Amino acid sequence: MSKGHSHDHADYQPDIEDFPFSERMVMTQAVAELIVEKGICTADELRQQIELMDSKEPALGARLVAKTWVDPNYKARVLDNCAKAAAEIGIDIGDIPIKAIENTADVHNIVVCTLCSCYPRLLIGLPPDWYKSRAYRSRAVKEPRKVLEEFGTHIPDNVEVRVHDSTADLRYLVLPARPDGTGDWDEQQLARLITRDSMVGVTPAKSPEDI
Amino acid sequence: MTIRRHHDMGGLEAGPVDASEHDYAMWEKRVDAIVKVLSTPDRKLLSTDELRRGIEELGPGVYDELSYYERWISSATNLLLEKGVITVDELGKKMAEVEARWTKDREGAE
Known part of the structure; x- marks a missing residue:
């Protein structure tokens, strides 16, 4: 879960290992932020979905x-x-x-x-x-x-x-x-x-x- | 002769199966989450069939050049543009903003 910082960026900062980032990584982040900003879904929902899939083993x-x-x-x-x-x-x-x-x-x-x-x-x-x-x-x-x-x-x-x-x-x-x-x-x-x-x-x- | 599209590869010749694997990166999991969340019954902004159509329409060059989740986010983004959920302008601005922010983070990390 989030460590309590950031709110408006769908709570994702790239890890150091993510560098250099690709165009599609930027696109992914942009789309995530846009759909949250437009109220289509919340950042929490995206996080929960990731956690749900992580639990499927x-x-x-x-x-x-x-x-x-x-x-x-x-x-x-x-x-x-x-x-x-x-x-x-x-x-x-x-x-x-x-x-x-x-x-x-x-x-x-x-x-x-x-x-x-x-x-x-x-x-x-x-x-x-x-x-x-x-x-x-x-x-x-x-x-x-x-x-x-x-x-x-x-x-x-x-x-x-x-x-x-x-x-x-x-x-x-x-x-x-x-x-x-x-x-x-x-x-x-x-x-x-x-x-x-x-x-x-x-x-x-x-x-x-x-x- | 059978006419087939490039994604329809069952039965074709190919090299040995490379059984090496990678753990999914966070951004790949986010692509998966975006697609699933936009597909929920109350939203129906994307469907599996639409996503696949978008992937298949990337064309032979791009299809093979991109990794799996790169294909997914390309298709999902195209569909959101096609449906007017987001605009090209919004996407372009936001991508520039994200890239600037990450570039700054990277410089800060060095």
């Missing part, structure tokens, strides 16, 4: 996935209606539907947005740079196995790879497969195995020996 999605691993009925509800099932455990995924897709012994799922950067951000936070990169967006639909290898993920030939192309109106969340050797683990322990990348489908969940 892969840990939320991991909590949901961990619950699907221990509760088959919950998994069925997640697959049927992810928003409702997320709300059950206090997670608001927003207005844009998220479809959960399950990795099994026979099918591995991977998610991309070829046109832009659609991503289940309210469930796992903002997308990493590579998700928005030309290389990933172009190739994930054409040679997914090769792309997966670049993430260190080898999918055997007898496992089908399904690629899901997100849109502005439908996003995807991969439910990675539960690793072996976790039979007696509780949800909290299991959640530690579930990474952001595993919920995008570029890696499996971690194994017990990884943590």
Whole structure:
């Protein structure tokens, strides 16, 4: 939060590391100040929105996935209606539907947005740079196995790879497969195995020996 | 032959995926916040589809030259101008003011 100075500049002074500033950084600051000055929104609202997005982390999605691993009925509800099932455990995924897709012994799922950067951000936070990169967006639909290898993920030939192309109106969340050797683990322990990348489908969940 | 626009890149040839990442800078988070706040149901000054249209209209050169959130703020600003929420004059003045202020801050920091 603000340290109690400044009021009319939407409370943002660039950090030293921000120098030299770019034209778009200046534009961003100018637009923020103009919409506050015009009374369209308040500086507080902008700050709160930043804090809200900062609070959206892969840990939320991991909590949901961990619950699907221990509760088959919950998994069925997640697959049927992810928003409702997320709300059950206090997670608001927003207005844009998220479809959960399950990795099994026979099918591995991977998610991309070829046109832009659609991503289940309210469930796992903002997308990493590579998700928005030309290389990933172009190739994930054409040679997914090769792309997966670049993430260190080898999918055997007898496992089908399904690629899901997100849109502005439908996003995807991969439910990675539960690793072996976790039979007696509780949800909290299991959640530690579930990474952001595993919920995008570029890696499996971690194994017990990884943590 | 398929005619496609430059943002429609699914299936094209490209190099290896660079898995390095950067933490979002505060200004990038602000771009995100501006867009979300202007999109709320009570304001509806921007929509995801409009933002995307604006990004896609930046054209192939600019699209590839700008970083992700640079594309976002360019599109959002163009939309605000197009809708008359802000004027070119206001924007120009404010950008000059911000730049002067930051330049002074920078000199002060040195």
